[in-house]
Amino acid sequence: xxxxxxxxxxxxxxxxxxxxxxxxxxxxxxxxxxxxxxxxxxxxxxxxxxxxxxxxxxxxxxxxxxxxxxxxxxxxxxxxxxxxxxxxxxxxxxxxxxxxxxxxxxxxxxxxxxxxxxxxxxxxxxxxxxxxxxxxxxxxxxxxxxxxxxxxxxxxxxxxxxxxxxxxxxxxxxxxxxxxxxxxxxxxxxxxxxxxxxxxxxxxxxxxxxxxxxxxxxxxxxxxxxxxxxxxxxxxxxxxxxxx
Numbered sequence: 001x002x003x004x005x006x007x008x009x010x011x012x013x014x015x016x017x018x019x020x021x022x023x024x025x026x027x028x029x030x031x032x033x034x035x036x037x038x039x040x041x042x043x044x045x046x047x048x049x050x051x052x053x054x055x056x057x058x059x060x061x062x063x064x065x066x067x068x069x070x071x072x073x074x075x076x077x078x079x080x081x082x083x084x085x086x087x088x089x090x091x092x093x094x095x096x097x098x099x100x101x102x103x104x105x106x107x108x109x110x111x112x113x114x115x116x117x118x119x120x121x122x123x124x125x126x127x128x129x130x131x132x133x134x135x136x137x138x139x140x141x142x143x144x145x146x147x148x149x150x151x152x153x154x155x156x157x158x159x160x161x162x163x164x165x166x167x168x169x170x171x172x173x174x175x176x177x178x179x180x181x182x183x184x185x186x187x188x189x190x191x192x193x194x195x196x197x198x199x200x201x202x203x204x205x206x207x208x209x210x211x212x213x214x215x216x217x218x219x220x221x222x223x224x225x226x227x228x229x230x231x232x233x234x235x236x237x238x239x240x241x242x243x244x
Contacts, residue, residue: 007192014189017180018050025163025242027175028054028134032062034175035132037123038087038094040068040078040198042190043138045086047178049193051136052090064136065093067126069119072100078198095130097122127172139176142183145231146213148240154209158234163241179241182228 004012022028036051038044051064066087070077080096087094099122101114109117127135139161148160165174178186220227235241 021177021180030060032134033132034064034134034136035127036066036136038066038068045195046186047138067095069122070098082196134173136175140178140181149213162243165243
């Protein structure tokens, strides 16, 4: 039996967790048409990579396209030609749309919130125009756990980003197929596969508490290296990972 390299072991682990997420949470079904949100970061590139691999398997039989959203009034931009080549070389059509937000529309909301809200609005709009019934986002386990902590500490709510979320006002379901992946594994996988790192110069990035929560969770994991699974099991037991 051949001895696997560290890179091969990591690839197998990532693919295995991806497949487990699809089956355990029923994320991809026959005849689905999926719109993949691609920001250009390592997570969304990994998502495109894994979904493209899955497309080569006949069961389930589904189709997918990718969408990158440019924000006109944010002074940084991903390498569009790289993203287009990355997705289309893997057999997935690449779409790009430009939008913007106005910080004066609601001064109570942070620029990060307004930017995110407008990006999400475009995702829903384009998904319906393309006839997609699902939107796949590149959030991994760390993202979901960090969101849980933010909601608990800042809003007094035990909730998170669901792995599968069926929208009530439109025929769209949001799925997060990387939900069982750890961020450190995706980082290494991106290095192993020579993903091009996108340069970000967003003036609003420091407005969020998410980086602080990430540091806090790192300290928690030092005390208990099983902490992420304890939180995940609590979310699962309380029905927070799936919303129909």
